[in-house]
Amino acid sequence: MIEFEDVTKRYPDGTVAVDNLSLRIPSGQITVFVGPSGCGKTTSLRMINRTIERTGGRISIDGEDINTKDAVTLRRGIGYVIQHAGLFPHKTVVDNVATVPKLLGWDKRKTRATAMELLERVGLDLKLAERYPAQLSGGQQQRVGVARALAADPAVMLMDEPFSAVDPIVRNQLQEELLRLQRDIGKTIVFVTHDIDEAIKLGDNVAVLRTGGKLAQFAPPAELLANPVDDFVESFIGKDRGYRALTFVTADDLRLSDVPAELTVAEDGTPVGWLNGSDQLEPVGATFHRGDSLRAAMDAVLTSPVGKGVCVDDSGKAVGVVGYETLAERLRS
Numbered sequence: 223m224i225e226f227e228d229v230t231k232r233y234p235d236g237t238v239a240v241d242n243l244s245l246r247i248p249s250g251q252i253t254v255f256v257g258p259s260g261c262g263k264t265t266s267l268r269m270i271n272r273t274i275e276r277t278g279g280r281i282s283i284d285g286e287d288i289n290t291k292d293a294v295t296l297r298r299g300i301g302y303v304i305q306h307a308g309l310f311p312h313k314t315v316v317d318n319v320a321t322v323p324k325l326l327g328w329d330k331r332k333t334r335a336t337a338m339e340l341l342e343r344v345g346l347d348l349k350l351a352e353r354y355p356a357q358l359s360g361g362q363q364q365r366v367g368v369a370r371a372l373a374a375d376p377a378v379m380l381m382d383e384p385f386s387a388v389d390p391i392v393r394n395q396l397q398e399e400l401l402r403l404q405r406d407i408g409k410t411i412v413f414v415t416h417d418i419d420e421a422i423k424l425g426d427n428v429a430v431l432r433t434g435g436k437l438a439q440f441a442p443p444a445e446l447l448a449n450p451v452d453d454f455v456e457s458f459i460g461k462d463r464g465y466r467a468l469t470f471v472t473a474d475d476l477r478l479s480d481v482p483a484e485l486t487v488a489e490d491g492t493p494v495g496w497l498n499g500s501d502q503l504e505p506v507g508a509t510f511h512r513g514d515s516l517r518a519a520m521d522a523v524l525t526s527p528v529g530k531g532v533c534v535d536d537s538g539k540a541v542g543v544v545g546y547e548t549l550a551e552r553l554r555s
C-alpha cells in the first residue's frame with residue numbers, strides 16, 4: 223500500500239500544487255488520479271518516486287517512509303511511464319527495455335531474454351526490437367515505454383498520461399492491453415489522466431482532485447458514478463452517468479428467452495441475421511456474453527433491428543435473446 227498522509231507540495235514561488243492530500247493506494251490495483259488541468263495530478267504522482275520532493279506530510283510504501291531510502295534506489299524499484307514514452311532515441315527498442323536491468327548488473331543473456339519477453343507481453347511485434355524509437359508509431363512507442371517500466375519487475379508502476387498522445391482507436395487498444403496485462407502482473411499502478419472516461423475504465427479506485435491539489439472524492443468508479451459527493455465531482459464526471467454506471471452491473475442474471483426462429487444461425491450456431499417479413503436477412507446488431515455488463519446487453523438490444531439483443535457463448539453460438547421489457551425489468555430491480 224502507498225499511503226499519503228497530509229501531503230503538501232508548495233513550489234518555491236509559493237504555488238500550492240498539492241494541499242494536505244491523504245489517501246491510501248491499495249497494492250495490486252490500479253488507482254487513477256484524475257482532475258482538471260493544473261490540479262496537482264503530476265505533482266502528486268512524482269512525489270511517489272521523489273522526482274518531486276514533497277514539502278509537508280508523509281508518503282510511505284508498505285509502511286516505510288519513502289524519504290528513509292536513497293532516491294535513486296527508490297526509483298529503481300518503481301516503474302515510470304510518461305506521455306510520448308520518453309524513450310532514449312539513440313538506443314534500439316530492446317536496449318531501451320534493457321536499461322534498468324543493465325544498471326542493476328544483470329548478465330547480458332538474461333537481460334536480453336527478459337527484454338524480448340516483455341516486448342512480447344506488451345503486444346509489440348518482435349521484428350521491431352532492433353529499430354530505433356523514431357521508427358515506431360506513437361502507440362508502439364508507448365508499448366515499449368510500458369515494457370521498459372516493467373523490466374526490473376517493480377512492485378509499483380507510475381503512469382503519467384501515458385496514452386494521451388495517441389489517437390482514440392490506439393488509445394482504446396492500449397487501455398485494453400493494460401487491463402489484460404494487469405490481470406497477469408497485479409502491480410500497484412498509479413495512473414494520471416485528465417480524462418474521466420479513461421479513469422473510470424482503468425481504475426479500481428479513482429481519486430478526483432480539484433484545483434489546488436485537494437482531494438474531492440476517492441472511490442471505485444461504480445460508486446463515483448452512483449454517488450458523486452458534490453457538484454464539482456458530478457460536473458466533472460459529466461453527462462450520462464446513470465447509463466455509464468451500467469458498465470459495472472453484470473448481465474449474468476438477465477433472463478434470456480430461447481433463440482427465436484427468425485434469428486438465422488449458421489451450422490455452428492453463430493447468429494447470421496434476422497429474417498424479416500420479406501424473407502430478407504437484416505444484420506444481427508451487437509451481441510453480448512453472459513459475463514458482460516448490462517450496458518453491453520442494452521447496446522445489443524438497441525442495435526438489433528427487431529429490438530432483441532442476442533447473447534452468445536464463448537464460441538460465438540447464440541444461446542438466447544433479450545428484449546426491451548426484460549431489460550427494463552432488470553433495470554428497475
Ligand SMILES: Nc1ncnc2c1ncn2[C@@H]1O[C@H](COP(=O)(O)OP(=O)(O)OP(=O)(O)O)[C@@H](O)[C@H]1O
Pocket residue numbers: 233234235237238239257258259260261262263264265266416
Ligand atoms: N516547478 C513548478 N513551479 C511552480 N509551480 C508549478 C511547478 N510545477 C507545477 N506547478 C504548478 O502546480 C500546479 C499543479 O501542477 P501539476 O503539473 O501537478 O498539475 P496537473 O494536474 O498534472 O496538470 P495537467 O493535467 O495540466 O498536466 C499547477 O498550478 C502548476 O502550474
